Structure formats: structure tokens, C-alpha cells
Amino acid sequence: MRVLILGGDGYLGWPTAMAFSAKGHEVRVIDNYLRRRLCRERDVEGLYETPNLLERVRRWKAISGKSITPHIGDCCDYPFLSRIFEQFEPEAVIHYAEQPSAPFSMLDHGAADLTITNNLRSTLNLAWAVHAFVPQCHIIKLGTMGEYGTPNIDIEEGWLDIDHNGRRDRFLYPRQAGSLYHTTKIQDTDLLWFYVRTWKLAVTDLMQGPVYGLSTTETDLDDELKTNFNYDEIFGTVLNRFVVQAVAGYPLTVYGKGGQTRGYLNIRDTLACVELALLTPAAPGELRVFNQFVETFSVNELADRVSRVGKARGHAVTVENLANPRVEAEEHYYNPVHTGLRELGLKPHLLTDEVLSQMFEVVERHAGQIDKHKIFRGYRW
Amino acid sequence: MRVLILGGDGYLGWPTAMAFSAKGHEVRVIDNYLRRRLCRERDVEGLYETPNLLERVRRWKAISGKSITPHIGDCCDYPFLSRIFEQFEPEAVIHYAEQPSAPFSMLDHGAADLTITNNLRSTLNLAWAVHAFVPQCHIIKLGTMGEYGTPNIDIEEGWLDIDHNGRRDRFLYPRQAGSLYHTTKIQDTDLLWFYVRTWKLAVTDLMQGPVYGLSTTETDLDDELKTNFNYDEIFGTVLNRFVVQAVAGYPLTVYGKGGQTRGYLNIRDTLACVELALLTPAAPGELRVFNQFVETFSVNELADRVSRVGKARGHAVTVENLANPRVEAEEHYYNPVHTGLRELGLKPHLLTDEVLSQMFEVVERHAGQIDKHKIFRGYRW
Numbered sequence: 001m002r003v004l005i006l007g008g009d010g011y012l013g014w015p016t017a018m019a020f021s022a023k024g025h026e027v028r029v030i031d032n033y034l035r036r037r038l039c040r041e042r043d044v045e046g047l048y049e050t051p052n053l054l055e056r057v058r059r060w061k062a063i064s065g066k067s068i069t070p071h072i073g074d075c076c077d078y079p080f081l082s083r084i085f086e087q088f089e090p091e092a093v094i095h096y097a098e099q100p101s102a103p104f105s106m107l108d109h110g111a112a113d114l115t116i117t118n119n120l121r122s123t124l125n126l127a128w129a130v131h132a133f134v135p136q137c138h139i140i141k142l143g144t145m146g147e148y149g150t151p152n153i154d155i156e157e158g159w160l161d162i163d164h165n166g167r168r169d170r171f172l173y174p175r176q177a178g179s180l181y182h183t184t185k186i187q188d189t190d191l192l193w194f195y196v197r198t199w200k201l202a203v204t205d206l207m208q209g210p211v212y213g214l215s216t217t218e219t220d221l222d223d224e225l226k227t228n229f230n231y232d233e234i235f236g237t238v239l240n241r242f243v244v245q246a247v248a249g250y251p252l253t254v255y256g257k258g259g260q261t262r263g264y265l266n267i268r269d270t271l272a273c274v275e276l277a278l279l280t281p282a283a284p285g286e287l288r289v290f291n292q293f294v295e296t297f298s299v300n301e302l303a304d305r306v307s308r309v310g311k312a313r314g315h316a317v318t319v320e321n322l323a324n325p326r327v328e329a330e331e332h333y334y335n336p337v338h339t340g341l342r343e344l345g346l347k348p349h350l351l352t353d354e355v356l357s358q359m360f361e362v363v364e365r366h367a368g369q370i371d372k373h374k375i376f377r378g379y380r381w
Numbered sequence: 382m383r384v385l386i387l388g389g390d391g392y393l394g395w396p397t398a399m400a401f402s403a404k405g406h407e408v409r410v411i412d413n414y415l416r417r418r419l420c421r422e423r424d425v426e427g428l429y430e431t432p433n434l435l436e437r438v439r440r441w442k443a444i445s446g447k448s449i450t451p452h453i454g455d456c457c458d459y460p461f462l463s464r465i466f467e468q469f470e471p472e473a474v475i476h477y478a479e480q481p482s483a484p485f486s487m488l489d490h491g492a493a494d495l496t497i498t499n500n501l502r503s504t505l506n507l508a509w510a511v512h513a514f515v516p517q518c519h520i521i522k523l524g525t526m527g528e529y530g531t532p533n534i535d536i537e538e539g540w541l542d543i544d545h546n547g548r549r550d551r552f553l554y555p556r557q558a559g560s561l562y563h564t565t566k567i568q569d570t571d572l573l574w575f576y577v578r579t580w581k582l583a584v585t586d587l588m589q590g591p592v593y594g595l596s597t598t599e600t601d602l603d604d605e606l607k608t609n610f611n612y613d614e615i616f617g618t619v620l621n622r623f624v625v626q627a628v629a630g631y632p633l634t635v636y637g638k639g640g641q642t643r644g645y646l647n648i649r650d651t652l653a654c655v656e657l658a659l660l661t662p663a664a665p666g667e668l669r670v671f672n673q674f675v676e677t678f679s680v681n682e683l684a685d686r687v688s689r690v691g692k693a694r695g696h697a698v699t700v701e702n703l704a705n706p707r708v709e710a711e712e713h714y715y716n717p718v719h720t721g722l723r724e725l726g727l728k729p730h731l732l733t734d735e736v737l738s739q740m741f742e743v744v745e746r747h748a749g750q751i752d753k754h755k756i757f758r759g760y761r762w
Contacts, residue, residue: 078490078494109459109506109509112505112509113459113502113505113506116501116502116505116572117498117501117502120497120498120501120568121494121497121498124493124494124497125490125494128490128493151550151552152548152549152550153543153544153545153546153548153549153550154545154546154548160543160545162534162541162543162555163534164534164535164537164541165534165535167533167534167535167714168533168534169532169533169534171532171555171557172555172557174543174552174553174555175571176552176553176574176575176578177575179575180572180575183571183572183575186571187501187568187571187572190556190564190567190568190571191497191561191564191568193557194557194558194560194561194564197557197708198708198762327578327579333548381579
């Protein structure tokens with residue numbers, strides 16, 4: 001299948017590109033290195049350096065014998081994006097090309113403006129390019145469980161039937177997020193849902209929880225194929241950060257009471273879910289929504305697990321409950337449905353002590369490169 | 382009260398500025414003439430020319446003795462906008478500074494990009510400027526009834542209590558609009574609702590139906606104080622267009638079956654509603670929503686009324702059911718609540734034959750200036 005990946009240099013984008021290339025798909029990737037630039041500017045580079053996208057693609061060719069075609073440019077640049085659609089005529093496009101950090105989106109006005117402008121213009125351009133050049137193309141868009149927030153009712157899988165005054169209709173499940181980043185993901189859903197109804201686009205929205213891990217079949221083939229791995233409070237996801245903190249002897253940074261509960265998944269399951277979506281596309285005029293996570297944990301439960309495994313490996317792990325820098329409920333009801341992807345055949349990886357130990361092993365190899373000043377600076381919102 | 386009006390040169394913005402100035406408020410207006418530029422570029426100027434904003438303000442001073450301070454510039458320019466907030470310290474701000482045309486937003490990629498970028502960046506900048514300089518300032522934002530679309534259940538006033546699996550929560554009423562423009566109004570609601578919860582902004586969202594009319598107490602004082610009046614299919618609202626078509630001997634352009642039902646209001650009621658919102662502000666941390674319309678009509682009912690009044694005035698009015706250029710339901714359930722503004726004291730103007738006759742009178746005076754080529758070009762979406 002001809003697959004175009006927007007944001008193909010990212011934490012998930014690059015492993016996705018290799019996974020699909022390995023399975024024999026014809027893969028092109030687009031990236032403008034926005035994430036790399038933002039990390040450099042904010043002094044929060046990852047645990048180790050990763051080769052740029054052109055070098056990654058060359059290395060992948062050398063190791064696997066397979067080609068991935070890279071395009072360096074901005075999905076907000078419509079002439080650039082539409083030329084690639086016109087030439088390549090993708091059958092599916094995976095949309096990772098968004099500013100993905102909630103804390104970044106809350107830093108200052110410039111960061112907020114960049115987040116909203118980048119995330120909505122890239123999605124708008126995607127809808128227009130598909131409509132103009134490949135109207136049957138399946139759009140697989142990464143949403144986030146954070147769009148739902150923490151409502152007091154069960155979270156359904158994207159849609160909700162509402163009975164009201166004796167009549168009934170079906171609506172997008174109500175969304176109310178806890179950061180500007182997550183709000184832009186609600187807004188890009190609004191946008192795609194509009195064009196799905198108007199132009200009969202075929203869209204799958206993967207409402208993903210926080211991802212952890214740095215090992216996939218392809219990244220493990222060679223040190224130069226690793227994905228990037230942030231451990232700072234802006235771009236690092238919580239479990240990845242905790243493992244680095246444990247190795248560095250830095251107290252695990254639990255925000256407030258630590259009762260915040262979310263649905264998590266291993267990066268290997270992200271790849272599996274995106275592939276399941278690819279192989280069973282949405283129909284024209286359908287916005288199909290899956291809740292993409294495997295297990296729910298509170299932040300305290302994550303801290304407990306990291307502590308246990310870290311101590312067993314000889315680290316002196318401590319936990320610190322910090323004054324919460326975020327505006328969020330620290331204890332709340334949380335009961336999200338997530339049956340759709342299992343019904344498509346997902347075999348989840350669970351967060352076992354063994355999986356955690358494997359994460360520790362990689363981080364321990366880079367222990368000397370951890371910069372404690374990058375871990376926590378207390379950005380508030 | 383110190384009142385700042387964003388988009389103060391517009392169809393509603395300029396009459397609002399004069400109305401508040403007349404009541405003794407200290408009024409500043411911001412406009413970048415975007416609407417004028419778009420009308421010129423698309424060859425759809427209004428029925429008559431209107432003086433620019435600086436001339437309007439001078440004329441208003443000469444007639445009323447009262448001052449309105451104009452600022453020519455773009456609300457998407459944050460340094461420009463924030464300087465005005467810092468200097469003026471408004472107690473209330475009325476946000477009309479959005480690209481307001483559904484058909485325009487559907488013309489082409491450039492128009493879509495302009496609409497989404499302008500409408501979301503102006504709203505983002507507004508939220509930031511209020512938070513930074515006048516956190517208690519009451520934001521009165523114009524939403525639209527079009528955000529709700531045409532659901533199969535009753536439309537409540539902004540919010541909906543949902544019972545689900547034995548639990549209950551309250552959410553923004555589900556929104557799903559019929560144009561990109563209306564979708565950007567859903568998105569700016571998402572945005573303000575997020576900042577209301579995070580920063581405790583005080584926001585009133587006026588979900589307005591299509592407005593008709595061109596007469597207010599202040600616009601009637603002098604020919605140079607008139608508001609702009611579009612009669613084309615892009616920027617003209619339906620009733621205004623029909624009156625011009627009747628006078629021009631152009632068949633009334635009913636799209637499809639004409640069963641599309643919406644809630645309408647007179648421009649005088651827009652001013653009254655905005656004033657009621659101003660005088661009874663939302664509380665900090667509150668997003669207060671009013672459905673702002675007075676009566677519901679189908680397009681066929683509007684065409685019937687315009688025909689009847691037009692014929693009585695000697696015009697040979699005909700109606701033509703055109704193939705619908707829009708993607709929309711031509712027959713649907715529609716039952717929206719609109720009690721909030723009446724409870725605040727709104728005394729509605731109804732669409733009587735007398736009111737319609739007064740509109741005819743003004744248009745008839747300009748009959749020689751109607752350019753039939755501007756009326757309908759069949760832009761499709």
C-alpha cells in the first residue's frame with residue numbers, strides 16, 4: 001500500500017515508517033524537524049542524539065534493503081504538501097504532524113499560537129489535499145484520550161447516543177480537555193468531522209493515551225535506528241520520565257495527590273493499532289473512532305511500579321509529591337471503553353515488571369548522559 | 382463602562398459602537414478592514430458605499446458630540462492587540478473580529494485557511510490579552526446558532542445534562558456545523574471554554590441566528606452613519622438578500638426545497654442582546670451561553686413574506702427553487718430553546734410586514750445601484 005506519514009521523524013512517526021516499510025508498504029515521510037527545533041530552543045533535548053531523517057532513511061536502507069522516501073518540509077505549506085499528494089497518490093496517510101506537548105502549549109503566547117496554528121493548518125491542508133487529489137485516501141489521524149478530559153460518566157468510543165425530551169440522536173462524545181494542546185486535538189476533530197460529512201472523507205481517529213517505551217522490532221535492529229526519547233517535563237511522557245528519574249537518583253515527580261488516572265500503552269501497541277486501522281479502513285463519509293490504550297493507571301501506581309523495579313535493579317528511588325503545576329482534577333471518576341481495537345485483533349503488551357526492566361536497561365546504558373537540569377523546572381499553567 | 386469592540390467596522394460592529402457610545406460608555410473599536418477587502422476582491426461590494434472607520438467616527442462626533450476611539454489593525458497581531466488592552470484596560474470586550482461568511486469559508490483553500498487562521502488566532506489573542514492585562518474583563522463573544530447544526534433533539538441553551546449508565550454530567554451542548562465558518566465558531570468555543578476553566582475568564586457566548594435589517598436608532602440619524610449592507614450570496618444574509626432581489630426583479634433564490642429552518646433576529650435585537658449581556662456580566666470562570674434569536678422561519682416562509690410585501694409595494698416578485706449549492710438538510714427537526722435573553726428583559730422586534738416594508742423603503746432608494754451580477758453566481762460546496 002502507498003502510505004504517507006506526516007511527522008515521520010517523531011517519537012512515533014519514525015518507528016511507524018520503519019514498521020510499515022518492513023511489511024512491504026511503499027512509505028514516504030514528511031517532517032520539518034519542528035520537534036527537534038523546539039527541544040533545542042527550550043534546552044530539553046532527548047536522552048541521546050538521533051540521526052536526522054535523511055540519515056535515518058539511509059541507515060534503514062542499509063540494514064533492511066528497503067526504501068523510505070523522505071520529504072523535508074512543512075505540512076502547513078499547502079503547495080509543498082499538495083505536490084506530494086499529487087505525485088505519490090497515497091492510499092493511506094498517517095497524521096502525526098502536530099505539536100504534541102501539552103506543557104509546551106501552555107508555556108507562553110508564542111507557544112500557544114504555534115500550537116494552534118500548526119495543528120489546525122496541517123490538518124486543514126491534509127483534508128484539502130486528500131479531497132483535491134486522492135478523495136478515497138484513508139486518513140488515520142492521531143487523537144488523544146485527553147480530548148475527553150475526566151467526565152463524571154463513562155467514556156464511550158468516540159460517539160454517544162443521547163436521549164433527550166423523548167427524541168434521540170448520535171453525537172461526537174463530548175470533549176473538554178485539560179491543555180491547549182489537547183484542545184487543538186478537539187478542534188482538529190471538529191474540522192475533520194465537518195469535512196467527512198461534507199466531502200465524504202474516510203477518517204479513523206485514534207484517541208491515544210500516553211505512550212511509553214522505546215523498543216520496537218525495527219528500532220532494536222541498530223543503534224542508529226532508535227527513536228528519540230525525551231525525559232523532560234515538556235516533551236517526555238510520564239512513564240518514560242519516571243524511569244530516567246529513577247536511574248538519575250532524582251525523586252519521581254508526582255504532581256499533587258497523584259490520583260490522575262489515564263489509559264496507557266506501549267509504543268509497540270501504537271504501531272499495532274495504526275496497522276490495524278490501515279488494514280481495515282474507514283468507509284467514505286465515516287469518522288471511525290477508537291480509544292487507543294491498553295491499561296489504566298493512576299500516576300501513583302506508575303510511581304509505585306517504577307520504584308519497585310528500580311529498587312530491584314539497585315537504584316535508590318524516592319517519590320516526591322510536588323505542588324501540581326497543572327490545572328487538573330487529582331482524583332476523579334475514569335471509566336473509558338476500549339473494545340474497538342481488540343475486536344480488530346489487537347494483542348496488547350502489558351506493563352509488566354519485565355517490560356519496565358527492559359526500559360531501565362536502555363536508560364541505564366545512557367545514564368551518564370542524563371542532564372538533571374532538564375528533568376523538572378516547574379513550568380506552571 | 383470602558384468597552385472595546387473587535388471588528389468595530391462591521392455590519393454589527395459599527396452599530397454596536399454607536400449604540401454603546403450613545404448610552405455613555407467609553408468605546409474603542411478595532412478593525413483591519415478585512416471584510417471590506419474580501420468584498421472588493423470577490424467583487425461583492427454592498428448596496429451603497431460606507432465611509433471608512435475614521436470618517437465614521439468623525440461623523441459620529443459631529444452628530445452626537447460623543448467620541449469613539451478607532452484603532453486600525455489586526456487582532457491576529459498580538460503586540461498590537463495587547464498594547465490596546467494594556468492602555469485602555471477595557472471592562473468588557475465584544476468580539477466580532479471573525480471572518481463571518483459561511484459561503485466565503487467554502488470558496489477555496491485560501492479562503493478556508495484565512496477563515497480558520499483569522500478566527501482562531503483573533504480569539505486566542507483575545508484570551509491571552511484579557512488574561513495578561515485585565516483578567517476581570519467580561520468577554521462577549523458572538524457565536525452562532527449554526528454551531529448546533531440541525532440535530533434530531535431539542536437544542537438547549539449552550540449546555541446539556543447527560544445521564545449515562547446511571548451517572549450524570551453537564552457538557553457543552555453537542556455542536557456539528559454545516560460550513561467551515563460555523564466550524565471555526567465551534568472551535569473558538571472549545572478554545573474559550575478551555576481558558577475559562579483554566580484562567581477563570583468571564584465569557585458570554587451569544588449564539589446568534591441570521592440577522593436582518595439595516596436600521597438602528599443611531600444609523601438612522603444620518604446617511605453617513607449607515608451600516609454596510611451586502612446582498613450577494615457570499616456576505617449577504619438571506620432576508621437582506623431577498624428584499625434586494627425583490628426590488629431588482631430577480632427571482633428569490635431558494636436553495637433546494639426551502640425547508641431549512643433557522644432562528645432569526647432584527648439588527649436592533651442584536652444590539653439589545655449585546656447590551657443585556659454587557660449590563661449583567663458572566664462571573665469569573667463562567668462560560669454563559671444564550672441562544673440569540675427571536676423567531677424561527679423556514680426559507681420558504683421568508684420568501685412568502687418578502688413576496689407578499691414586495692407585491693403590495695408594486696414589485697413583480699417571483700421565487701425560484703435552485704439546486705442547492707450547499708450540503709445541508711432541506712427538511713429537518715428544529716426546536717431550539719431561547720429563554721435566557723428574554724429573562725434578562727429582551728423585548729423582541731418581530732418580523733412584521735411593517736418592518737419588512739421599512740427595509741424595502743431603504744433598498745428602493747438605492748434600487749439603481751443594485752448590480753444583478755453580484756446576486757447569485759452559484760458557488761457550491
